[in-house]
Amino acid sequence: MKLKINGEIREFDRDIKNVSELLEALKINSRFVAVELNGRVIYKEHFEHTLVKENDKVEVVSFVGGG
Amino acid sequence: MKPLIIAGREIKSRLFLGTGKFPSPKVMAEALEVSGAEIVTVALRRVSFDSPDPTLSAIDFDKYLVLPNTSGAKDAEEAVRLARLARAASGINWVKLEVTPDPVYLLPDPFETLKAAEMLVKEGFVVLPYIHADPVLAKRLEDVGCATVMPLAAPIGSARGMKTEEFVRIIIEQANVPVVVDAGLGLPSHAAKAIELGADAVLVNTAIASAEDPVKMAKAFRLAVESAVLGMDAGPIEEQEKAVASSPLTGFLD
Secondary structure (H helix, E strand, O other): OEEEEOOEEEEOOOOOOEHHHHHHHOOOOOOOEEEEEOOEEEOHHHOOOOEOOOOOEEEEEEEEEOO | OOOEEEOOEEEOOOEEEEOOOOOOHHHHHHHHHHHOOOEEEEEEEEOOOOOOOOOHHHOOOOOOEEEEEOOOOOOHHHHHHHHHHHHHHHOOOEEEEOOOOOOOOOOOOHHHHHHHHHHHHHOOOEEEEEEOOOHHHHHHHHHOOOOOEEEOOOOOOOOOOOOOHHHHHHHHHHOOOOEEEEOOOOOHHHHHHHHHHOOOEEEEOHHHHOOOOHHHHHHHHHHHHHHHHHHHHOOOOOOOOOOOOOOOOOOOOO
């Protein structure tokens, strides 16, 4: 399955069903992470039932040091 | 000085810290601790899957009021997008609004900042906008419901001190919301100067994070800010044109 994540195409050897599974596959702890799916912010409580499909554009962001 | 209350919350420390550019997460955590800061800023970026930023794990979200910024936003739309993502990531609805399309001086765009502020306030955010020291803009931002205004002392990271003094003075005189001097402070004395002008707080990042000894510098800024607050509370004397003798003018020898 192919997804565009943070500007790069990524191939997964299995199907990713939803946002929760995607973060798991990326080994990302969902605390302090936000996800935008095709330009729409997905809130944490919707991670599990927000479906991901082939060629979706995903942004995964979190906090870094800043002023 | 009157208590510093932002969006109904009393903030005891008048030194806010940025968390960028520290040599290590450990040094950052120590500097935050020593600074006594309650409010610390962070930025939002794409997660790097190969080398995640270690800063995040060194910030205690229970201890500090973490203030996400919208750095990197070049217009109102980008700033609003970043603020929404920051809220989704953390549940925090406070945002340091910065819209800086100019890559050389990182000066904030007043039109886009005002536009974004209006939208974010409507969406329930507590908005702390980073602005040029423009008293008219500060009033406009206050009118649309911003929780503070944060005028710059000098360009971000420039360490040049209170270059905007005369205009920050007017902002302070006219503001009904707290005024936080943000950006351009390089020395502890610059921070003290801002407080002595009547600013409610200062926000410092580069001057501490990029100092040779950030922990020591954090302490220096803390002491400077506390000293200035104490001095203001003590009731400073007024400036005079001419000398006013401090020794008696009688009892001289012939």
